[in-house]
Amino acid sequence: MKNIRLLFLLLLVNQSIIAQSKKDYLVTITTPWGDMHALLYDETPQHKANFLKLVDNKFYDGLLFHRIINLFMIQGGDPVSRTAATGVLLGNGENGYKIPAEITPELFHKKGALAAARDNNPEKASSGCQFYVVQGQTWNDITLKQQMARTPLRTFTDEQKQVYKTIGGTPHLDGNYTVFGQVIDNLWVIDSVAIQQRDGNNRPLKDIAMKITCKKMRKKKITKMYGWTF
Numbered sequence: 001m002k003n004i005r006l007l008f009l010l011l012l013v014n015q016s017i018i019a020q021s022k023k024d025y026l027v028t029i030t031t032p033w034g035d036m037h038a039l040l041y042d043e044t045p046q047h048k049a050n051f052l053k054l055v056d057n058k059f060y061d062g063l064l065f066h067r068i069i070n071l072f073m074i075q076g077g078d079p080v081s082r083t084a085a086t087g088v089l090l091g092n093g094e095n096g097y098k099i100p101a102e103i104t105p106e107l108f109h110k111k112g113a114l115a116a117a118r119d120n121n122p123e124k125a126s127s128g129c130q131f132y133v134v135q136g137q138t139w140n141d142i143t144l145k146q147q148m149a150r151t152p153l154r155t156f157t158d159e160q161k162q163v164y165k166t167i168g169g170t171p172h173l174d175g176n177y178t179v180f181g182q183v184i185d186n187l188w189v190i191d192s193v194a195i196q197q198r199d200g201n202n203r204p205l206k207d208i209a210m211k212i213t214c215k216k217m218r219k220k221k222i223t224k225m226y227g228w229t230f
Contacts, residue, residue: 023216024230025052027181029133030211031065033192036133038114039228040181044102047116047126047180052214054129059095060212066090067202070194071137072170075117076210077130089201091130098125099178107179108160109134110169112190114181126178133183135194136169147171184226 027038040048054060064081067090068074080093099116101124109115113134116126139147144164148156150172156164164171183190197205219230 022220023218024222025214026217026222027051027055027212027214029183029189030213031189031193032208034186034189036112036183036186036189037226038112038181038183039222040114041104041107041179043104043107044178044180046099047102047178050099050128051131051180054095055212055214059129060210062209062211064090065193065204065208065210067132068194068196068198068204068208069202071135072194073132073134073136074190074193075130075132077117077127079129086207087199087203090203093130094127095129097128099128100125102178102180103175104179105155105175108156108163108169109136109171109173109177109179110160110163110182111136111167112183112187113169113179114183115173115177115179118177124176124178133190134170134173135190138166138168139164139171141165144171151175184228 024039027040029036029038040051042048060077062082063076063078065074065076066078066081078090078093079095081090084090098121103124111134115132115134117130117132118124118126144161148154148171151174154175156171163169193208196208199205222228223230
């Protein structure tokens with residue numbers, strides 16, 4: 001336990017340095033249908049540092065998107081999935097530790113949100129490796145109100161409501177899982193993964209392998225290329 005705490009302390013120090021830099025890490029998630037690029041939030045430093053560490057160690061390369069639900073999300077990061085036989089139930093594999101929840105109201109489950117999976121632990125601590133990418137759907141005033149009623153302790157801003165009605169997402173997950181990043185281009189890749197045929201456990205019938213890399217870039221260049229504002 002002391003070693004894990006020390007690890008997170010070191011990660012936090014490293015992340016503080018990153019937050020003050022004129023550069024940031026552009027994450028590339030490669031799928032059979034193409035690449036999508038994502039940025040990780042400084043507001044969730046432990047999740048950001050952990051994810052970058054795993055990517056740097058090539059942890060995710062060859063793992064599967066093992067759970068897909070159209071109009072909801074695509075999930076991956078189970079280390080068992082790299083060698084799992086066809087049809088085997090996946091989703092219980094872990095890498096030995098959890099990350100304390102960093103749930104921030106400003107970071108919500110709009111389409112393309114990168115969020116940490118977790119079990120039903122009361123602290124809402126995140127898996128050390130499993131994550132999901134939000135697909136979701138768009139909502140009208142009536143259906144959005146129904147979604148918001150599922151998280152009565154969560155307050156939605158007018159801007160967030162508008163995003164859910166135009167870009168889409170999964171509002172009922174807000175306040176329950178840590179959102180730690182955002183896909184900033186090629187959202188159609190999420191759709192391409194999510195619509196694949198799946199079995200009764202939501203595992204794709206044909207394996208969907210991923211590769212994740214990251215590259216440190218100047219923030220101004222990221223803004224110019226992708227329109228992302230830091």
